[in-house]
Amino acid sequence: MxxxxxxxxxxxxxxxxxxxxxxxxxxxxxxxxxxxxxxxxxxxxxxxxxxxxxxxxxxxxxxxxxxxxxRLGVEYGAIDAYESLIRDQESIVEKSRDRFRQLRAHPTIDVDRELSALEMYISDFRGRMEAARDSHPKEEISKAVxxxxxxxxxxxxxxxxxxxxxxxxxxxxxxxxxxxxxxxxxxxxxxxxxxxxxxxxxxxxxxxxxxxxxxxxxxxxxxxxxxxxxxxxxxxxxxxxxxxxxxxxxxxxxxxxxxxxxxxxxxxxxxxxxxxNFDLVTKSLLADEQARLHQNASSNLFFHDQITILEDERDQLIGMISGTPGYMNSTTADLAVLRSRLDELNKQISSLKSMSTHSSGDVSG
Structure with a gap:
């Protein structure tokens, strides 16, 4: 057998x-x-x-x-990561700054000290990323190719x-x-x-x-x-x-x-x-796989949120078009616009679901 x-x-x-x-x-x-x-x-x-x-x-x-x-997407993706990470961290720090500024009268938090610490952190992080970018091994990768x-x-x-x-x-x-x-x-x-x-x-x-x-x-x-x-x-x-x-x-x-x-x-x-260096190799491969899985999970969460928003709008439009109690009444002219928007929403939802399916299936890169 x-x-x-x-x-x-x-x-x-x-x-x-x-x-x-x-x-x-x-x-x-x-x-x-x-x-x-x-x-x-x-x-x-x-x-x-x-x-x-x-x-x-x-x-x-x-x-x-x-x-x-x-291959160029992989190579330039690594180069673009420096600026992308700097922007991400600056955005996070700016939100933290805004939150601290709202606490100027707090009885125990030294707001000025914390703001200074944030400034030192982002300055140090930016410097490390810029140094890493300047030493990016373009020639070594070219030799690898x-x-x-x-x-x-x-x-x-x-x-x-x-x-x-x-x-x-x-x-x-x-x-x-x-x-x-x-x-x-x-x-x-x-x-x-x-x-x-x-x-x-x-x-x-x-x-x-x-x-x-x-x-x-x-x-x-x-x-x-x-x-x-x-x-x-x-x-x-x-x-x-x-x-x-x-x-x-x-x-x-x-x-x-x-x-x-x-x-x-x-x-x-x-x-x-x-x-x-076998252990070093397997560790690096595992880290790369985990990073791609995390990216995939983040993408799926993004798709889920976007689809939910569009589906909520679609449900509202269907209620308005069908005259369901609780929804605003619509004129004939309005109905034409609403139906057009409904068609557009259905196409967007279908496209996002298709992209989500492909994203969840293809995690190997």
């Missing part, structure tokens, strides 16, 4: 060792971007992993394309023809409707061209390469969505069984997946060079 339902069984140590010895190692876009996000020692170790695996590495064209589309480029030289898939992309888009529309992985969580993604089908394009490229070389594949991704992972009660069991079975059917080989942090633990056993 194991052979019939291969995707529903875990791989034993012999299978795993064979994959590591014979398989292709394929990183996702989010994994490549890690090489630009972290401190120098961490960047060096992450790049060292790829260099150690150089003989077994391969990159789908779609992954390379997404990396180049997103060059190093990454060199590692994958000659190891990138060919760009798919328009005919193949059209065929994948058509296939994707059918698969997404049936919730067949991967990629269906991007169905409502607000994007143009073939971006909505990026994961499926990557999947098709992986299968084509593996079939051509008759090799198993290890896909390394920090995409946490359920259209890649078999998730049970919040715990990732492994790749979606459907992916393993589809790969086995088309290629006749094994397909396996790791999150990057998990992959590094196994890689450290095979490549001694990775063991150095």
């Amino acid at each position: 194991r052979d019939t339902f291969a995707g529903w069984y875990g791989k034993d140590s012999v299978q795993i060792e064979r994959i590591w010895n014979e398989g292709l190692f394929i990183p996702d876009t989010n994994v490549l971007l890690h090489c630009l996000r972290h401190p120098a020692k961490v960047r060096d170790r992450l790049l060292g992993v790829f260099e150690a695996l150089s003989g077994s590495l391969w990159l789908p064209y779609q992954v390379g394309l997404e990396f180049h589309k997103n 060059d190093r990454l480029t060199k590692v994958f030289e000659g190891k990138v898939g060919l760009r798919l023809s328009s005919e193949k992309l059209i065929a994948i888009k058509k296939e994707g529309e059918d698969r997404y409707a049936k919730k067949i992985p991967p990629g269906y969580k991007d169905e409502k993604k607000d994007c143009t061209g073939y971006d909505r089908f990026g994961d499926l394009i990557i999947w098709r490229e992986i299968i084509c390469k593996a079939k051509a070389e008759n090799r198993s594949v290890v896909f390394i991704t920090d995409d946490a969505k359920e259209d890649w992972w078999w998730i049970h009660r919040g715990r990732k069991i492994g790749p979606r069984p459907e992916l393993i079975e589809e790969f086995k059917l088309e290629v006749g080989q094994d397909f396996h997946m790791y999150e990057f942090g998990q992959f590094l633990r196994f890689a450290a056993e095979h490549f001694p060079v990775i063991n150095s």
Whole structure:
């Protein structure tokens, strides 16, 4: 029965060792971007992993394309963070100043002393951020990009023809409707061209390469969505069984997946060079994941608040249009304006809900 339902069984140590010895190692876009996000020692170790695996590495064209589309956003996002943090802290301090100014006659609080302390804090914070900005490692990150480029030289898939992309888009529309992985969580993604089908394009490229070389594949991704992972009660069991079975059917080989942090633990056993500063690397990766989860939670709260405000206005408009007791009566002219506003609100609410769904599903970056 194991052979019939291969995707529903875990791989034993012999299978795993064979994959590591014979398989292709394929990183996702989010994994490549890690090489630009972290401190120098961490960047060096992450790049060292790829260099150690150089003989077994391969990159789908779609992954390379997404990396180049997103890398400047990662780089400049880090640079913009200095000014953004300064503005955030200045806003908080200004609110505190206003609150203290309202307490000029307080019997025990030394308002002038507290205002002075706030001024010292914001001045010191601004100085630290400006110093950090001035020492931002632009050249080092540029060298990391060059190093990454060199590692994958000659190891990138060919760009798919328009005919193949059209065929994948058509296939994707059918698969997404049936919730067949991967990629269906991007169905409502607000994007143009073939971006909505990026994961499926990557999947098709992986299968084509593996079939051509008759090799198993290890896909390394920090995409946490359920259209890649078999998730049970919040715990990732492994790749979606459907992916393993589809790969086995088309290629006749094994397909396996790791999150990057998990992959590094196994890689450290095979490549001694990775063991150095391993704890530092995993700590940095964990901090990055927690930061993205926190950002995602904050985004969801923003979407929830905005949707609630718009839905409240929508309910009021519906009451006015329908003449519900307790609402203002409207003239014919008013009704036309109200209906127009109602249509606009429905579109805004629908758009925000779609954005919220995508934000909650895509926390890997």
